[in-house]
Amino acid sequence: MSGDNEEAQTVEETSVEEKDVQDKVISPEKSEEAKLKSRYPNLGNKPGGSDLLRKRLQKGQKYFDSGDYNMAKAKIKNKQLPTAAPEKTEITGDHIPTPQDLPQRKPSLVASKLAG
Amino acid sequence: MAGAGGGNSDVQWCFSQVKGAIDDDVAEADIISTVEFNHSGELLATGDKGGRVVIFQQEPESKNQPQCRGEYNVYSTFQSHEPEFDYLKSLEIEEKINKIRWLPQKNAAQFLLSTNDKTIKLWKISERDKRPEGYNLKEEDGRYRDLNTVTTLRVPVFRPMDLMVEASPRRVFANAHTYHINSISVNSDCETYLSADDLRINLWNLEINDRSFNIVDIKPTNMEELTEVITAAEFHPNQCNTFVYSSSKGTIRLCDMRASALCDQHAKQFEEPEDPNNRSFFSEIISSISDVKFSHSGRYMMTRDYLSVKIWDLNMESRPVETYQVHEYLRSKLCSLYENDCIFDKFECCWNGNDSVVMTGSYNNFFRMFDRGYRQDVTLEASRENSKPRSVLKPRKVSTGGKRKKDEISVDSLDFNKKILHTAWHPLDNIIAVATTNNLYIFQEKLN
Secondary structure (H helix, E strand, O other), X not given: OOOOHHHHHHHHHHHHHHHHOOOOOOOHHHHHHHHHHHHOXXXXXXXXXXXXXXXXXXXXXXXXXXXXXXXXXXHOOOOOOOOOOOOOOOOOOOOOOOOOOOOOOOOOOOOOHHHO | OOOOOOOOOOOOEEEEEEEOOOOOOOOHHHOEEEEEEOOOOOEEEEEEOXXXXXXXXXXXXXXXXXXXXXXXXXXXXXXXXXXXXXXXXXXXXXXXXXXXXXXXXXXXXXXXXXEOOOOEEEEEEEEEEEEEEOOOOEOOOOOEOOHHHOOOOOOOEEEEEEEEEEEEEEEEEOOOOOOOOOEEEEOOOOOEEEEEOOOEEEEEEOOEEEEEEEEEEOOOOOHHHOXXXXXXXXXXXXXXXXXXXXXXXXXXXXXXXXXXXXOOOOOEEEOOOOOHHHOOOOHHHHHOOOEEEEOOOOOEEEEEOOOEEEEEEOOOOOOOOXXXXXXXXXXXXXXXXXXXOHHHOOOOEEEOOOOXXXXXXXXXXXXXXXXXXXXXXXXXEOXXXXXXXXXXXXXXXXXXXXXXXXXXXXXXXXXXXXXXXXXXXXXXXXXXXEEOOOOEEEEEEOXX
């Protein structure tokens, strides 16, 4: 079983090299960053900041207002009810979720396959 | 590759067992979300996304097969948590078991804490192997007898019956967390435990479920100013006043409960200085600590961030004493890992019984072990292809350069859907439990 001491040393050497040749060589992380920014030019400069964390804190939020739903249903008598886009929006979007959109909550009555 | 012996570098790992369905079509409920050995190693618990707990028990070593330690077979299984909907907050509460922690055994029964995002439960697992027979007023099937037919008096006796293992919820600790619980940790005093969510940590008494004490609160008055969240927390293994919590910014804070009731002021803060020149969009995300574990000795702690495992000496806050690269080759793939959300995967890590080796998971169903003494590491794979009983696991290698050697796998061929997030090491022996998406693998040291 070979040890992988060389791997750790190579990383150190590489970063030292990079500092020396900063003009010519970009660190892999920074080149990945450039790639991301070219794909998403509107990406903010605060990646770990409020937006990302707030998204994390709001996991599980499903907005359903029965009042809005019934009013919408009453107004649109002949037309189809607005349905949600296939992708779930994490933060309140510009549509009203309908009961059809919320996934059915079924408790697991089936035993775990690990016990099978 | 060292083992529990601490000095032997010749440990080879063999496949022992695999639990779970073989088919590739994985139901979401079957995704394993936590794995934990109890304090003796005799019991192994798993939790899944469907809110179920399965406990395996090690069979006593058989004289016929001295070359392998006992197998783990199903001991008990129960539904721990159910899905809920909080109508007031319009919040869906998943039944997924985030963590299981065993209590040290005090009597014949076993106790464990299991938690989902919002509620912690104390479960008692007890054995019943006798039942009373010969009641005067009841028939054997439970129906009450007509009193007129009772003419004699007898003493009921206990007779043996087939072993029955029962799990019953003894306490439910609810309504104490606004945010999602990520950790629970039993204190060495065996009376209290902590539960941590994204912004707060609470202290509970195991006997009292209608109140808990808030001991850490990092919620800013203005949520716009939120910069970091709590990612994991753990009590010190033998100092009942000490606990640590890690953050999404890569820092670990150690708190002493003797100093004040609210431990917002840390006693120590562990943070590795970062070179500002190397800072990128991804720096903070990959520095987020996904797991923190004290060594059994209590002298060190280990943290896992996206690309590495770090060992910290509790006496030194300025930098870790050891750093191990788990999959450094992913640094040049961060863009796509951000796009497919893999960069947010939360890997756990664990120590072996004598703190000489640490283990953590990676992608492609690979997992890594780092021997601290011998400075060696190995990459192994959990797969059905290597599942012949007692077959020795062959080390795997990911090729990073241009030339790919035979048996190596290139970074672009790695399956990022096959992630090993949860692993556990038997507290005394060289037996490990490795969870792939929906299967549990048990590997043992090759014994001659």
